[in-house]
Amino acid sequence: YKGDIYFVNTRQFMENGWGTATPIMLRDAEFGPVRVRAYGVFSYRITDPATFLRQIVGTDGLFTTDEINGQLKKKLVGNLASVIGKARIAILDLAASYQDLGDQLRDQLNPSFAESYGITLTDFTIQSISLPEEVEKALDTRTKMGLLGNLDAYTKLKAADAIEIAAKNPGMGGLGASMGVGFGLGNQIGAQMGASQGAGVFNPNQGMMGGGAPPAPPPPPPVDVWHYSGSGGQMQLSTADLAARMQADPNGQHMVWKTGFPAWKNAKEVPELMALMPAAPPPLPGAQPYHYNGSGGQGTKTLDEVVAAVGADPSGTHHVWQAGWSGWKKVQEVPEIASRLGPPGPPPLP
Numbered sequence: 001y002k003g004d005i006y007f008v009n010t011r012q013f014m015e016n017g018w019g020t021a022t023p024i025m026l027r028d029a030e031f032g033p034v035r036v037r038a039y040g041v042f043s044y045r046i047t048d049p050a051t052f053l054r055q056i057v058g059t060d061g062l063f064t065t066d067e068i069n070g071q072l073k074k075k076l077v078g079n080l081a082s083v084i085g086k087a088r089i090a091i092l093d094l095a096a097s098y099q100d101l102g103d104q105l106r107d108q109l110n111p112s113f114a115e116s117y118g119i120t121l122t123d124f125t126i127q128s129i130s131l132p133e134e135v136e137k138a139l140d141t142r143t144k145m146g147l148l149g150n151l152d153a154y155t156k157l158k159a160a161d162a163i164e165i166a167a168k169n170p171g172m173g174g175l176g177a178s179m180g181v182g183f184g185l186g187n188q189i190g191a192q193m194g195a196s197q198g199a200g201v202f203n204p205n206q207g208m209m210g211g212g213a214p215p216a217p218p219p220p221p222p223v224d225v226w227h228y229s230g231s232g233g234q235m236q237l238s239t240a241d242l243a244a245r246m247q248a249d250p251n252g253q254h255m256v257w258k259t260g261f262p263a264w265k266n267a268k269e270v271p272e273l274m275a276l277m278p279a280a281p282p283p284l285p286g287a288q289p290y291h292y293n294g295s296g297g298q299g300t301k302t303l304d305e306v307v308a309a310v311g312a313d314p315s316g317t318h319h320v321w322q323a324g325w326s327g328w329k330k331v332q333e334v335p336e337i338a339s340r341l342g343p344p345g346p347p348p349l350p
Contacts, residue, residue, distance in 0.1 A: 006057070007298050008049040012122055013065050015041050017253065018073045019264050023132075024081045028091045034135060036091070039229070039255065039264050040102070040127040042076060044119050051118030062291065062321075068117070075113075076124065079105055084129075091131065092139075098126040127229060133259075227257045229264070242267070243276040250277075293328065294318035306331060307340045 019039035028034050046052050057063045083105045089097050102124040113119045131139075144157060228237045231252045232245065246254050246267055254267035267273050292301040295316035296309030310318050310331055319328040320337065331337045 006049075006053055008046055008052065010046050010049070012043055012045045014043040014123075015253065016043065016065070016069055016072075017041055017255070017266070018076055019255075020077055020080075021263055024084070026081070026084060026091070031091060031135060031138075034091055035132055036129050037263065038080065038126060038129045040125045041123075042072070042121065042125065043123040044072070044113075044121050046118055047120040048114060048118030051115075053118075056117055072113075072117075072119075075109060076105065079109060083108065091135075094129050098129075102126050128234060224258065228254070229256075230254045239273070239276070243273060246273065246277060288322060290320040290322055292318070292320050303336065303340070306337055310337075310341060 017039070018041065020037045023035035023037055026034050026036055056068060080101075083101055084094070087097065087101060087104070089101075094101075106121045106124045110121050113121055224239045226237050226239065226242050228235055228242060228245070230245070231249060237245065242254075242256065246252075255264045256267045256270060256273070257264045289300045289302055290306055292299060292306055292309065294309060295313045295318065301309065301320075306318070306320060310316075318331045320331055320334060321328045331341070
């Protein structure tokens, strides 16, 4: 009778990233239909190895988390919209409910995960739910109005904004148009500008015509701004600052987004960022681990650990495998290992 032995890792697999590939449509009582994006991490463990082997692994000799994470992410994201919609939480209050929403989704999916995969979802974390750019602009405008308190003050603010835009416009035509908007919206600012024009013609590029001031330098070139989420939190960074953060923590998880991206990306998938990273040195000889199967058990071992396992049972059977090999090999057939084992010992005494 010939049988197969499968080894199942029952530890917790943590920090698996997830994100919405396309926006989720929600209906908000205040803003109406709103499209949002979300991302975060989840953790799980195998709690029913028999179900996992029957339903997922089959006859696969080596099954990794990468082969199932994609299917789990689809289930998670697909049920997230349902959980958020049933919660009926206002868009502006979602940030305070990330933990509760994550727990609800975890409890909702665990029965089906256990039955279909033999897996238990141990944690589901929502790190961010972002709004569309137009909704964010509307919120910024509302915040300004709330700080000002009345429409007259808001009108003055818009006039000041128009003058600021004119000051950044190197062309006189743009200056005249923006100045007209400023005077039409803010009478008080217009009066102040009229007083200033009594002494000279106002020109943001040249100062007062009669003053003879030198022209101002051109504005600096625009700087790319990246929305970043990683071990240091969530923030906005320039390209240089983002590259420095990635170099300081090369093994950390760095998720980025900027205008034009359909969804958040791992920074290592963005060519313009990876071009700023120093080239990684080639792996040291023996640094790549081996998949080991023999009298010393089954699992992943370094070169030293494989040599130690053979030394502990020289007469036993020891096989190893690495990515790119067509099949398992005896340790004596791998030059790197054989050179560490030394010549075979003498045969047993008669």
